[in-house]
Amino acid sequence: MPNDLNQTQVSVVASQPLDQLKRGGAKIKRKKTRDYHELHPVVNTIFSVLLGIFTIMCVFPFIYVIIISLTSEESIVRNGFQIIPAEWSTDAYRYLWNVKDQLLGSYGVTILITVVGTVISVLMISFYAYAISRPQFKYRRFFTFLAFFTMLFSGGLVPTYIVVTQFLGLKNTIWALILPLVMNAFYIIIMRTFFMKSVSESILESARIDGASEWRIFFQIVFPLSLPGIATIALFSTLGYWNDWFTALLYIDDPKLVPLQALLMKIEANLEFMKQNVDVGLMQQSLFDTLPQDSAKMAMVVIATLPIAVSYPFFQKYFISGLTIGGVKE
Amino acid sequence: MKKIVSDIYKNRIWLLMVLPGTIWLLLFSYLPMFGQVLAFKKFRIDPDGFFASVMHSEWVGWENFKYLFSTNDALVITRNTILYNLVFIVLGLVAAVATAILLSELVNKRLSKVYQTGMLFPHFISWVIGSYFVFTFLSSDRGLLNNVLGWFHIDAVSWYSEPQYWPYIIIFMSIWKGVGYGSIVYLASIVGIDRTYYEAAMIDGASKWKQIKHVTLPMLKPLMIILTIMNIGRIFNSDFGLFYQVPRDSGALYPVTNVIDTFVYRGLMTLGDIGMSTAAGLYQSAVGFILVMITNYIVRKVDNESALF
Numbered sequence: 032m033p034n035d036l037n038q039t040q041v042s043v044v045a046s047q048p049l050d051q052l053k054r055g056g057a058k059i060k061r062k063k064t065r066d067y068h069e070l071h072p073v074v075n076t077i078f079s080v081l082l083g084i085f086t087i088m089c090v091f092p093f094i095y096v097i098i099i100s101l102t103s104e105e106s107i108v109r110n111g112f113q114i115i116p117a118e119w120s121t122d123a124y125r126y127l128w129n130v131k132d133q134l135l136g137s138y139g140v141t142i143l144i145t146v147v148g149t150v151i152s153v154l155m156i157s158f159y160a161y162a163i164s165r166p167q168f169k170y171r172r173f174f175t176f177l178a179f180f181t182m183l184f185s186g187g188l189v190p191t192y193i194v195v196t197q198f199l200g201l202k203n204t205i206w207a208l209i210l211p212l213v214m215n216a217f218y219i220i221i222m223r224t225f226f227m228k229s230v231s232e233s234i235l236e237s238a239r240i241d242g243a244s245e246w247r248i249f250f251q252i253v254f255p256l257s258l259p260g261i262a263t264i265a266l267f268s269t270l271g272y273w274n275d276w277f278t279a280l281l282y283i284d285d286p287k288l289v290p291l292q293a294l295l296m297k298i299e300a301n302l303e304f305m306k307q308n309v310d311v312g313l314m315q316q317s318l319f320d321t322l323p324q325d326s327a328k329m330a331m332v333v334i335a336t337l338p339i340a341v342s343y344p345f346f347q348k349y350f351i352s353g354l355t356i357g358g359v360k361e
Numbered sequence: 362m363k364k365i366v367s368d369i370y371k372n373r374i375w376l377l378m379v380l381p382g383t384i385w386l387l388l389f390s391y392l393p394m395f396g397q398v399l400a401f402k403k404f405r406i407d408p409d410g411f412f413a414s415v416m417h418s419e420w421v422g423w424e425n426f427k428y429l430f431s432t433n434d435a436l437v438i439t440r441n442t443i444l445y446n447l448v449f450i451v452l453g454l455v456a457a458v459a460t461a462i463l464l465s466e467l468v469n470k471r472l473s474k475v476y477q478t479g480m481l482f483p484h485f486i487s488w489v490i491g492s493y494f495v496f497t498f499l500s501s502d503r504g505l506l507n508n509v510l511g512w513f514h515i516d517a518v519s520w521y522s523e524p525q526y527w528p529y530i531i532i533f534m535s536i537w538k539g540v541g542y543g544s545i546v547y548l549a550s551i552v553g554i555d556r557t558y559y560e561a562a563m564i565d566g567a568s569k570w571k572q573i574k575h576v577t578l579p580m581l582k583p584l585m586i587i588l589t590i591m592n593i594g595r596i597f598n599s600d601f602g603l604f605y606q607v608p609r610d611s612g613a614l615y616p617v618t619n620v621i622d623t624f625v626y627r628g629l630m631t632l633g634d635i636g637m638s639t640a641a642g643l644y645q646s647a648v649g650f651i652l653v654m655i656t657n658y659i660v661r662k663v664d665n666e667s668a669l670f
Contacts, residue, residue, distance in 0.1 A: 070569060075468045082463055086479035089541065092494035093482070095505070099497060111503035159382030168375035169368055177386055179670070183594075184650045186393020187642030188625050189635060193399070194392050198411035214385045245374040274487035277601060281630075292489045296606075325503065332493045336486055343485045344478050351545055 093340060100124070100329035107325050123326035127334070134334070136287060137294040140205070144290060145272040148209045152268040155213060157261060160222030161253060166232070175223070182216045192281060207282035208290060212271055218264050225260035226253070262349045273339065291335045298331060400425055400643040404635040425640035434624060438641075442620040445528075446596040449535050450589060456536055457543030458581060462573055464544060465551045477548070480541030488602025495534065495607055522613040531618065534607055535600070546588070547581055554580045583666065590660055590668075594653030597621060597645045621645045 070078065099112050103120035110117055127134060159178065163171045186194075191211070201207040230253050238248050254261065279293035289297060343350075369376065396415060403421050407413035429435050460480070467473040483491070498505045499520035507517040520526060558576045567575065599620040608618045621641060628638030661668035 069468050070466050078463045082476050086476045089482050090479050111508050112497050155381045158378040162375040162378035169372050174379050181390040185646050189629050189639040189642050190393035190396025276489050292487050295489050339485050
C-alpha cells in the first residue's frame with residue numbers, strides 16, 4: 032500500500048507545477064491509485080445503481096404490458112395484472128388475429144401516412160431551408176421571418192380546425208392525417224443552420240462554373256452533403272407520423288382511415304362501451320365472455336409499440352447527432 | 362417596377378424552392394392566424410365558403426372573452442397550465458442536467474450507453490401508449506399499485522377519480538417521458554467541452570464536485586438559458602396527450618388536469634362553442650407571444666449571446 036501511494040505522488044510531482052504541489056499532494060494522499068479522471072468507485076456504484084433504477088422505470092412498463100398481454104383473461108380477472116402471471120396464454124393474440132382486418136387496415140394507414148408524409152415533409156423542409164440559407168437569395172430574410180414568426184404566434188386549434196375542415200375540406204380524407212404535420216418552423220430553422228454550416232459556397236460555386244443547374248446542385252451535391260441533417264429531420268418526421276393520434280382525433284371518423292394510435296384509443300372506448308352494456312342481452316354476455324378484454328388491449332399496445340421498440344436503438348445514433356446540429360439562433 | 366420584376370426573375374429558382382413551403386405556411390399557419398378574428402365574432406357557417414363565414418359572422422366584440430373569464434374555468438385552466446409548466450421547467454431542467462452529468466461521469470461507458478438507450482424509450486412512444494402504461498399501474502381493480510397496497514392491507518384507491526394524487530402523477534409522467542431526451546441534449550454538450558479545462562481544474566486541485574460546479578455547469582449555461590427561454594415562451598401551451606390521454610379524460614380529474622389546450626379542445630369538440638374556444642386559444646397565443654418577447658428581451662439585456670433572436 033505505501034508503495035502505491037509513493038507512485039501516485041511521483042506521478043503527481045511530475046505533472047504539477049511546484050507551487051501547487053502542496054495543495055494537490057495533500058488531497059491525493061487520502062486516495063488510492065486510480066485514474067483521477069474517474070469517479071470514486073463507491074460514488075460510481077451509487078450513481079450506477081440510481082441511474083439503473085431510473086432506466087428500469089423507463090422500460091419496465093413496456094415489459095409489463097408484454098407480460099399482461101400474455102396472461103390468460105381468467106387470471107387477470109382473478110388476480111389483476113401480475114408481474115409473474117398465474118396462468119400464461121396467447122389468447123389475446125389469437126383474438127386479435129380474428130379481428131385482423133381492422134388492425135391491418137390501421138397498420139396500413141399508419142405506414143402509408145408515415146412514408147408519404149415523411150417524403151413530402153423532408154422535400155418541402157429542405158427546399159425551403161436550403162433557399163433561405165443561400166446568400167444569393169435576395170428575399171431570404173423575408174422568408175426566414177415568415178417561417179420563424181409561426182414559432183412565436185400560432186393560429187390556435189379552433190381556427191386551424193375550421194380552415195382544415197371547411198376551407199380545405201380535408202375532413203375524413205387521408206390528407207388530413209398528412210398535410211397538417213408536413214412543415215414545422217422549428218425544423219426549417221434547424222435545417223437552415225445545418226445547410227449554412229455544412230454546405231460551403233465554394234463547392235457550389237465550382238459546380239455552377241461547371242454549368243450545373245441549381246436543381247442538379249441541390250440533388251447531387253447539397254443533398255448528399257447534408258445527409259446527417261436530412262436523416263434527422265426524416266426521423267423526427269417519421270416518429271411524428273407514427274405516433275400521431277391527435278389529427279385523427281380531430282379530423283377522422285371513418286373507420287377505414289383510422290391510424291394505429293387512434294385505433295388504440297377507439298378500441299378502448301369500444302370495449303368500455305361493451306362492458307357497460309354487458310347486461311343488455313345474453314348475446315352480448317357471451318360475446319363479452321369470449322373477448323379477452325384487458326389482455327387484448329395490451330396485445331394491441333405491444334403490436335403498436337414493437338416496431339419502435341426494436342428499431343429505435345439503431346436510429347438513436349442519428350437522433351443524437353441531429354440534436355447537436357447546432358443552435359436555432361438567427 | 363422593372364427592377365422588381367428582374368429581381369424576381371433572378372431569384373426564380375429560390376422562389377420556386379420556397380413556394381411549396383410558403384403555400385403550406387399561408388394555409389396552415391397564417392390563415393388560422395387570420396381566423397383568430399373569430400374570437401370577436403359569433404361564428405355562423407355561410408354557404409359561400411370559409412372567407413364568407415368568417416367575414417359575415419356577427420361582430421360581438423369582447424363578448425366571448427367576457428363569457429370565458431366570467432366562469433371559474435378561465436382561472437382554473439390558467440392556474441393549472443402555468444403551475445404545471447413552471448414545475449416541468451424547473452424539475453425538468455434539474456433532472457436533465459443532473460442525469461446528463463451522472464451519465465457522463467460513469468466509469469463504465471458501455472453501461473452509460475445502455476442507460477441512455479433505456480431512458481430514451483419513453484420519448485419515442487405516444488401518450489396513447491403511455492396512458493396504457495399508466496393504466497397497468499393505476500387500474501382500480503387490476504393495477505399493480507392497488508395490488509401492492511393490498512399486500513399491506515391498505516384499501517384500494519380508485520386512482521382515476523381522486524384528483525389529489527394527479528398533480529404528482531402528471532409531474533412524474535412528464536419527467537419520465539422527458540428526462541431521457543433532455544439529458545441527451547445536455548450530454549451532447551458535455552461531451553463537446555474541451556478536456557483541457559478539466560485537466561487545468563484538476564491541476565489546481567479541484568475535486569470532481571468542484572469541476573462540475575466550475576467547469577461543466579458554466580459551459581452548459583448558454584444551452585440551459587436557450588432551452589429555458591423556449592420553455593417559458595411555451596408556458597401557456599401544454600402537452601395535450603399528457604393531460605388528455607394519461608388521465609383518460611376522466612371528468613372527476615378535470616379540476617387538476619384541465620389546461621388551456623384540453624379546455625379549447627373540449628370547447629370545440631364537445632360543446633361546439635366556437636367563439637369561446639377561439640377566444641381561449643387567442644388568449645393562449647397572445648400571452649405566449651408576449652412572454653417570449655419579454656423573456657428574450659430580458660435575456661438579451663443580461664447576456665446578449667444567449668438570446669434566441
